Amino acid sequence: MLRIECPCCGLRDQDEFRYGGDASVTRPGHDDPDPEAWYRYVYVRANPAGLHREFWQHVIGCRQWLMVERDTRNHAIASVAFARKAPAKKSFTQTSLAQKSLTKKSPVRKSTA
C-alpha cells in the first residue's frame, strides 16, 4: 500500500486517494481545436521506468487534486504538491466592490428531529 503525504492532511493510506493519471502531459486550452494536441494529451504516454508525475485526488479527505512524483520502479514518492496553480489574475475586484449589495444572508436551517 502506498502512503501519500497530502500537503494539508498529512500521511495517509492510498485508499483515501483516487488516481488521476499522468500529470506530465499538457492539457490543451478548452477551446484549442487542434486534434493533434488533444491526441497527444489523451493518448501519448512516456511510461517511464523511474520518476513519474501523476495526479492523485485526496478524495476521502480534503478532496484536493495533488501532483505526486512517484518512482515506478520502487513506488518511492519523491514529492507531493497541490496540483492547483495560482489562478491568472482577473480584474474582478472592481466589480466585487460595486456589487456589495448582492451580499446575501444564508442562514443554516435547523432540523427539528
Add this chain to the structure above:
Amino acid sequence: MSSNQKRLAAGGRISREQPVEFTFDGRRLVGYRGDTLASALLANGVTLVGRSFKYHRPRGIFSAGPEEPNALVTLGTAGRREPNLPATTLELADGMVVESQNRWPSLAFDVQSINSLLAPFLSAGFYYKMFMGPTRRAWMFYEHFIRKAAGLGRAGTDPDPDRYEVRHTFADVAIVGGGPAGLSAARAAAAAGARVALIEQDFLLGGQLLADPSDGVAASWLRQAKAELESFENVTLMRRTTAFGAYDGNVIGLVEQCGQTDPQRAGEARQTFTMLRARSIVFATGAIERPMVFSNNDRPSVMLASAARTYLNRYAVLPGKKVIVATGNDGAWRTAFDYAASGAEVMVADLRAAPPAALTAEAARLRVAVRAGTRIVDLDGGHAVRRTTLAGPGGESQTACDLVCMSGGWSPTVHLTSHLGVKPVYRDDIGGFVPGAFTAGRFGAGSMMGTHSTADAIDDGHRAGIEAASFCGKSASVPAPSKLDLGETATAPLREISSAGRGKAFVDFQMDVTTKDIELAHREGYESVEHLKRYTTLGMGTDQGKTSNFPALVAMAALRNATIPETGATTFRPPYTPVAIGALAGRATGHHFKPIRRTPMHDWHMANGAEMLEVGLWMRPYFYRQSGRDVNEAYVAEMRTVRQAAGLMDISTLGKIDVQGPDAAIFLDRVYANGFAKLPVGRARYGVMLRDDGIVFDDGTTTRLAENRFFMTTSTAKAADVLSRLEFLLDTAWPDLRVAVTSVSDEWAAMSVAGPKSCAILSAAFPALDVSDEALPHMGRLESEWEGRALRILRLSYSGERAYEIYVGATAGGQLWSRLLEAGRAFDLKPYGVEALGALRVEKGHVAGPEIDGRTTLDDLGLGRMAGKRTGFVGDVLRRRPAYLAPYRQRLVGLECIEDGKRLRGGAILFLPGEKPYGHGRGRITSVTFSPERGHYVGLALLAGDVAVEGNEITAVYPMKDETVRARIVSPVFLDPQGERLHG
C-alpha cells in the same frame, strides 16, 4: 504406551501442572501448556505425522517453526476445519481436534504410497508432458484421480463460524522478530523515546534463545530483557503475531492468532489482521536452518539440528536416545552436546575433515562420538529411522539410531525485505543470502543480516534500534545493552549438500522434489532458478520453500558449474506464512461486505412490500410485491399505473451537485456538450458530458437556481466520478474559474411523481403552492419550504409522462413521501420500482447506463444535435475524429419483437436475416422491456449504421438460452414521439 513417555522429568518452558488434552486422528493425547502440537506429539512418541504431497511417503516433524514442510495437519471440524497448518506453530489448546493429512485409509497404512513405485512417472514435468499437446484429452480422464491422490489437506465446506477482525495500528518503530536482535532493538528504540511495536510470531519471546537450556545464561538474559521491555509504556509487545507481508509506505501486514488457544478469549476474533503503519522498521527476522540432502532424508525422526535442540530445551522432550548429528558447521554441535548431557548416545558426522579443536574437545568430555570428513548417505526405516549409512575416510559404515539431526547451515530470513524489493545478495563467508541495500527508514539486525553470534546480534539490534528511533526524530540517550555471550564459534561452514543417491534425496519436502528432479530440469534446459521453480514446483508449497530454496540453488549451481550468485535467487512474495482469507476480510462479510446506502424513504419501502435491489452501494426498491407476483408481472402493472394514473418513485440516489460561483455558467458551458450559459434562471436542461476522448461520460439535468448557482444531477452510478472530474478540471485545467462544486447527494430526499394525474396530486399535496403549467411549465422549477425544510420541485420527465421531481431536505423525506401517497390516494397514485423505471425509459427511448457504456459517442446515441456546432467543451475535438463517423459504427436503434410468444433479451447479438450466427455480429441489444403500449417486447440496440435501416428485419441471437428471435428495426422512441404526454 504411557502418556508423555518422551518427556523429561524437569526443565523446559512448559507447565507440567497444566495438562492440555487434544486428539490426533481420534487418539486422545495429553500435552502441557506451553507445548506446540508438534512438541506434544513428540512427547507422546508420535513420529509419523503425515503423508507427503506426491509420493505419500511417511513424514514426521522436521522443524520447530513456520518453515515446517512435513508436519502439516488439519485443525478443527466442520466450518472451523482448517487444513495445512504446521504442527510446529500450533500452540497446544484444550480440546484441539487434529487430523493428519493426505492419507487413506489411515496414516500408518496408506494405499497411495504405491505412488512411490510409480515415481518415474511423477517426476518433474510429468503433468506438463503427459497432458499438454496431443495427449491433452487424457487430462479430462485422469484429472479426477490425480486430484484425489495429490494435494494436501481438505478445507471445510461449511460456513466459517468464527469471527475475524481488521485493525489499524501505528508505531514509530516496528521491530519484526523477538529474538536477541529484535529484543535489543526494541529496548534501544524505546529508550530513545520512540513508540515501538515488537512483533513475534511465537507465543514466547526469545527466538533462538528458546533453544538454549531454560535455566542457563540465555534464559536469564531473556527474562531480564522481557521485564525491561514490559516496563516501557511506549512498547507494544505483539506475540502470536506474524508479519506476513511488508509493503510500500512501511506498512506491515500482521496476522495475530488468538481465541483458539485460550478458552477465556473465546469471544474474540480467531485471527486479527492488523495493518501496522510504521515510520521505520527494524527487520530482525533471524535465520532458518537448512536440511542436508541424502537418500531418504525425509523419513520421520530426521529433523533440523536446531529444532531437535529446541524440543529438548524448550519443551523438555527427548525424541531420541541414539542420535546422529550430521553437519558441516559448528552450530549443530551444540545440539549434540545438549543431547549428550541429557543422557542420549550421540555421534557427530561432520563433513569437515578437521572440525575445530574446541568442539572435538568438548565432544570428548561429553562422550560424543565424532566422525570427521564424514557424510550421511542413506537411512533405513519406514515410520521412524532405524539406521544410517555414513561415508567417511574409512569407507561406509552403518550405525543404528532413532533420531537424525541435520544442519546444512543457515539461511537468513530475507522474505519480508524481499517483499519490499530489496534484492538478496550472496555472502560467501556465511554461505547465504542477506538483504541488499535498504531504502531510508529500514534497518536490519542479527542473523538475518548474517550476524553470527548472539553477542553480535544484541549489539547489532542495539545499533539498529537507535538508528530507527533517530529516523523518527527520537534520539534520547540509550544505555548499553546487557551482554550475553553463548560462546558460539564462527568458523566458515562447509556448504555441500548432494550425495550419491540410492533412494530419493529430497530437496523440497513439501512438494516432493528430489535431486533427480533438479537433474532432470537441468538436463531439459530449465536452468534458470525461476524456470526450475516452475518446472519442478520447487518452493511452491505452503512453506514457500523456506528450507528448500537454498539447497536447490546449490544443486543447480553444481550442475551448471556456476557460482551461486550466477545461478540467482527467486523472489519471495507475501504472505510469509499462509493467511486465512477470513482474516483479510475481517468483519467485511455478510451484511457488512460493503457499506449499505439507504435513502430517507428506506424504512417505508421495507414496511410496504418493496423487493429491494442493490444498485452500487444503494438499496433501491426493485418492485412492490402488491403490484404483482413476480418482477415481470409487477413492473408491467407499475408501468400501466404511471401511464394511466400516476406513480411515485424514490430517486434520492441521483447524484446531486451544488455548482456555485461567478464563473459557474462558463464552467458548465465547458463541461457539457450542450450549452448552459444561456439557460434562464428557474429553468432546467438535460445535459450530456463527454470524456476528453469524445466518448459520452454521463448525463443528467441541471437547473439554474440563480445567476451564479446551479443544481446538477448525475446518474446514480457516476455521481462520485462526475464530482471528481469537475474538481479535477477546476483544480488543474481552469484554476482561474471561480466555481465551487459540492456534493449535496445526501442533502436531499428526492422523489418523482409521474403520470397524467401528477399535477393534480401535487396540488392536493401542496395546497399552498401554485403548480399550474403557467407557474411550473415543463423544465420549470419551483422553490419553497415544507415542514421547515427546503422544497424544490423540478418539472422533468424520464418516463415520457407529465412528471415532477420533488426534492426536500433529507430529514423530511419519509414524511413527504407519505404525504404524497396520501394526497395521491384519490388519484390512484402507487409507488413503482427501478424495474418499471427502466422499462418506462426504454419505451420512451431514453438512453441510460447500458447505452452510455463508455464506448458510445453522442452521434452513436442519436444525440449529436445536442452539441450542434458548439466548440470549446470537453471532448469536443476528439469526438469529431474520423473513426467515430465511420458508416459501420454502431448506433442506437429501436427493435420490436415480431414473433408471437417470444421475447427480446438484453445482451442478444444481432445478425442479418440468414446470416450465420457467428462472432460479434452486427450489434447487440442493450435494454429491453415488455411494452404494454405496443403489446410486445421492445428494446434498444446498438447496431452497425450501414445495416440500421428502419423497417428492415434483424435476427437477435441469445446463445445462452439457444434463442433466435426476429425483430424489426424501428425508431428508438416507442411512445409519443411528439412528446405530447409531457403536457397531458
Add this chain to the structure above:
Amino acid sequence: MASVMSSQEFSLSVADCPLIQIEGWDGTLAQFEKGVSASLGTKLPASVGETVRHRGLLVVRVAPRHLLLALDDGIEAPSLAVDPDLGCSVSLGEGRVRFSMAGAGIARILSRCIAVDWHAPAAAPGRAVQTSLHHVPVLFLRTGETACDLIVPRSFSRSLADWIADSAAASCA
C-alpha cells in the same frame, strides 16, 4: 439524539448535524476569511485539521479554502454574510449525521474502524481528521481524552453505526 449503545467501556449516540460549508475563491481568500471571521466573531482555524470552538459553533478547516461550521444542538445558526465575489456557502445539515462516542475502550474500538492514530498530535483533542470508515468519507472530531465525534453521510449512517456497534460488541465481549 438516539443512543445506539451505552456502557462505561463505550457509548455511541446518533444525532442530526446542522452544518454549513463555506468556500473562498482562490486569490482573494484572505479578504474572504476576514469577512467570515468578522461575521462569526471568532478567528478561523489556520490549517487543515484545526478547529475553533466559539459559542456553540465549531469551525473546522477541511481544505485550504473550505471551512465547515458545525452547530451544537439547539444553537441558532449564525447569520453569515458571504460576498459572492469572494466565496460561497452551502448548507449540508440535512445530509450528515453526527455519531458521538465516548468510553475507556474507544481507542481500541476505533482502531477496528478507521486508520487514525489516536495518539498522534493530528488526532489530539480539538483536532479534526477527514478519513474513511469502511470506505465511506467521514469527519473525525476528537472531542476529548476518551471521546470523539464522527460526522458521516446520512445515507450510510445506519450501516456505519452497525459497523461500529458490531466492533464494540465484539471487542467488549
